[in-house]
Amino acid sequence: MSNHLREEILSLVKKYHDENFNKVLIAGESYIPPSGKVFGFEEVRNLVDASLDFWLTEGRFNEQFEKELAEFISVNFCATVNSGSSANLLAFYALTSREFGSRAIKKGDEIIEVATCFPTTLNPVLQFGCIPVLVDVEIPAYNASAKNVLSAVTDKTKAIFLAHTLGNPYEVEEIAKFCKEKGIWLIEDCCDALGAEYGGKRVGSFGDVATLSFYPAHQITCGEGGAVLTNNALLNKMVRSFRDWGRDCWCAPGNENTCGIRFNWQLGTLPRGYDHKYIYSHIGFNLKMTDLQASVGLAQMQRVGGFIKKRRENHNLLIEYLKKYEDYFIMPEATENSNPSWFGFVITIKDGAPFTRTDLIRYLENHKIGTRLLFAGNITRQPAYKDIEFIVHDKLVNADKVMNDTFWIGCYPAINEDIIKYVSKTFEEFISLSEKGIINAKAN
Numbered sequence: 001m002s003n004h005l006r007e008e009i010l011s012l013v014k015k016y017h018d019e020n021f022n023k024v025l026i027a028g029e030s031y032i033p034p035s036g037k038v039f040g041f042e043e044v045r046n047l048v049d050a051s052l053d054f055w056l057t058e059g060r061f062n063e064q065f066e067k068e069l070a071e072f073i074s075v076n077f078c079a080t081v082n083s084g085s086s087a088n089l090l091a092f093y094a095l096t097s098r099e100f101g102s103r104a105i106k107k108g109d110e111i112i113e114v115a116t117c118f119p120t121t122l123n124p125v126l127q128f129g130c131i132p133v134l135v136d137v138e139i140p141a142y143n144a145s146a147k148n149v150l151s152a153v154t155d156k157t158k159a160i161f162l163a164h165t166l167g168n169p170y171e172v173e174e175i176a177k178f179c180k181e182k183g184i185w186l187i188e189d190c191c192d193a194l195g196a197e198y199g200g201k202r203v204g205s206f207g208d209v210a211t212l213s214f215y216p217a218h219q220i221t222c223g224e225g226g227a228v229l230t231n232n233a234l235l236n237k238m239v240r241s242f243r244d245w246g247r248d249c250w251c252a253p254g255n256e257n258t259c260g261i262r263f264n265w266q267l268g269t270l271p272r273g274y275d276h277k278y279i280y281s282h283i284g285f286n287l288k289m290t291d292l293q294a295s296v297g298l299a300q301m302q303r304v305g306g307f308i309k310k311r312r313e314n315h316n317l318l319i320e321y322l323k324k325y326e327d328y329f330i331m332p333e334a335t336e337n338s339n340p341s342w343f344g345f346v347i348t349i350k351d352g353a354p355f356t357r358t359d360l361i362r363y364l365e366n367h368k369i370g371t372r373l374l375f376a377g378n379i380t381r382q383p384a385y386k387d388i389e390f391i392v393h394d395k396l397v398n399a400d401k402v403m404n405d406t407f408w409i410g411c412y413p414a415i416n417e418d419i420i421k422y423v424s425k426t427f428e429e430f431i432s433l434s435e436k437g438i439i440n441a442k443a444n
């Protein structure tokens with residue numbers, strides 16, 4: 001490889017980055033997305049560096065990225081994947097492996113989820129043939145309380161699969177303790193919550209297995225990407241097997257004989273010595289991350305602490321500026337004993353307000369302030385799920401409230417105090433117009 005050429009190419013990246021990517025959001029002028037990627041020349045440099053390697057599949061950047069992610073969350077194992085949805089799929093399917101004997105998840109088992117979930121936190125449960133038991137969330141934490149989750153447990157419950165909603169942790173320590181005592185799996189979907197803490201410990205380190213997403217909306221990005229984290233060596237092996245076609249072999253790409261007995265295995269009814277690379281112990285997928293994606297994620301790891309700090313600061317500022325409208329809005333609240341890694345600033349319109357959510361988000365979008373809903377709302381009401389047989393634990397009153405009246409705006413690191421002042425001013429204008437009866441769903 002000609003290193004001097006590589007150095008020459010890489011030395012131009014900063015200039016290219018500074019000329020092309022150094023855009024700052026300007027209040028009132030730029031559209032303010034609810035989330036987005038924030039990056040420097042280091043990310044572009046790593047990506048160019050990885051492309052010059054032309055290794056393409058998982059390689060040196062991925063190895064380091066997995067190591068740093070595991071260290072950041074304080075878990076033993078991390079396997080990167082191509083999305084957060086793939087991470088959820090693998091976390092769930094890994095638990096179906098017959099290696100877990102009677103603890104393995106089987107078709108027809110009950111799995112507890114919240115009704116306001118992201119679809120791909122629920123879909124693996126349906127795809128495998130388990131029964132989702134849906135619990136309601138609390139407002140303004142937007143998570144289910146430990147009490148409610150645990151009261152939904154029956155002797156058919158095999159796993160609890162919950163996301164830390166919008167980066168706000170649920171009472172994960174209490175749930176994890178219960179799960180351990182009862183032999184129930186706990187899957188922590190941390191896709192929106194990288195860096196959030198509960199009781200001083202990072203989420204993702206409480207359950208049996210945890211997932212992350214690196215889609216640009218998230219705390220760090222690889223474009224597309226995700227990861228599965230665990231402290232359990234066997235579970236890590238199962239995750240990797242399902243991720244890598246279901247194979248029994250665990251060689252990294254480019255390696256030939258990690259186990260040292262590649263041609264000496266006897267599994268199933270295959271002939272002794274059948275190449276271990278082609279022995280399949282699970283009905284698997286291929287969900288691996290490329291080294292190009294990992295190179296970007298690795299550069300983002302240098303910024304993750306700063307990103308999370310900025311999200312928290314922005315969230316605090318938004319509370320400060322928007323608190324005066326509390327007559328109409330329920331403000332977000334961190335779960336007690338937690339330090340969230342806020343994904344967005346979530347607001348619920350109170351009953352009796354003189355405007356609807358549609359009025360407000362239309363007004364905000366017309367004034368260049370991006371908004372999002374809280375995922376699927378009440379997922380049982382989504383068209384794709386109309387024929388699914390859910391077990392609904394108690395009532396989904398708050399899930400319906402979330403579906404009708406909740407939305408969120410951005411607090412991600414590209415947002416600054418000027419933007420927050422502009423957001424606050426826009427809310428003020430909207431409220432004043434609606435109090436005068438000038439705003440309604442047709443008028444703006």
Ligand SMILES: Cc1ncc(COP(=O)(O)O)c(C=O)c1O
Binds near residue numbers: 083085086163217
């Ligand atoms: C809670 C939650 N889980 C899973 C996902 C899926 O992640 P991805 O978009 O990387 O597939 C998301 C997506 O934002 C999410 O919010």
